[in-house]
Amino acid sequence: MRCAIVDSGVQRELSGNNIFGGITFKRSEAGIEIIENEYQDENGHGSMVYRTLAQTDTEFYIVKVLNESNQGNSLTLCEALKWLLNIEVKLIVICISTNNLEMGQEYEKLINKLSIQGKILFASWTNNGRDTLSYPAILKNVISVGRKKMDSKFIECDWKNNIQCLINIDISYIWIPEKGFRSFGGNSQATADLVAMVCKRIGYVRDIKEMRKRIDELDYNYYRIYRDYECETDQRLLSIIEKYSKTFTAESAMWEIFPTIEELSDFLEEICTIFEINKYTVIFKRSMFVSIKKFSNTINIIKNGEKKYEN
Incomplete structure (x- = not known):
């Protein structure tokens, strides 16, 4: 299965042979600059999303829309979504959120077109709270993801809620070149964890409707912490x-x-x-x-x- 990661890119030192292409979109004085086959991560966020998903048997297309400060804008995200209309992927992972209402209709139009193609979008809800508008996660043809502390479950779903899937995250520590090990958590990690589970446990489906059905059919209680063994401390x-x-x-x-x-x-x-x-x-x-x-x-x-x- 093929998956597009729309984020801050991936560091070359971490990228593997499971990346089949990539591109950068950035704002310039002349408009939106597009650089094909370039997606070097200057922040680390996109690399952590990639490393979480790279544990699965998946191929990736990297779309860089965020800068070294992990900031972007709605125009570059829209251009990235347009570009993905012509890229052969099944899943699109967007660990980005904005409350830019002016671009809401443009997001919706592009995402509807992607959905008609059978592409399935997962987007993280803003970390600023459930009551804040969060694009593109709030849109109809997007599976929105957030985090929630739960005692025994990995996932809790209600497709009528703004945040449709709540994930019980176990914060990750991932090595980033020139930065060392950094923590990866919040709704971004929740989204990456869910998509990793989808790739491992579900695989290919026709469309978002079938994906929601298959997520509902999963055994939500299979989430396991590393087991303790009776052995002496090294x-x-x-x-x-x-x-x-x-x-x-x-x-x-x-x-x-x-x-x-x-x-x-x-x-x-x-x-x-x-x-x-x-x-x-x-x-x-x-x-x-x-x-x-x-x-x-x-x-x-x-x-x-x-x-x-x-x-």
């Missing part, structure tokens, strides 16, 4: 942690030892080096950091290639 891990703290136990939470993302990033980079984990592809999860013991156990799971989401 001494190499303890030696690394001792560089940062002398007062900890096997039950200490990792975020107590590494209170800032910079400290956590340095630690995770060292973990990747010592345990020979590929930092370009690994995705650490916040649930791993509940305790040192749990983190030690999950290192072995990562090395053995066990997936976060299992059938």
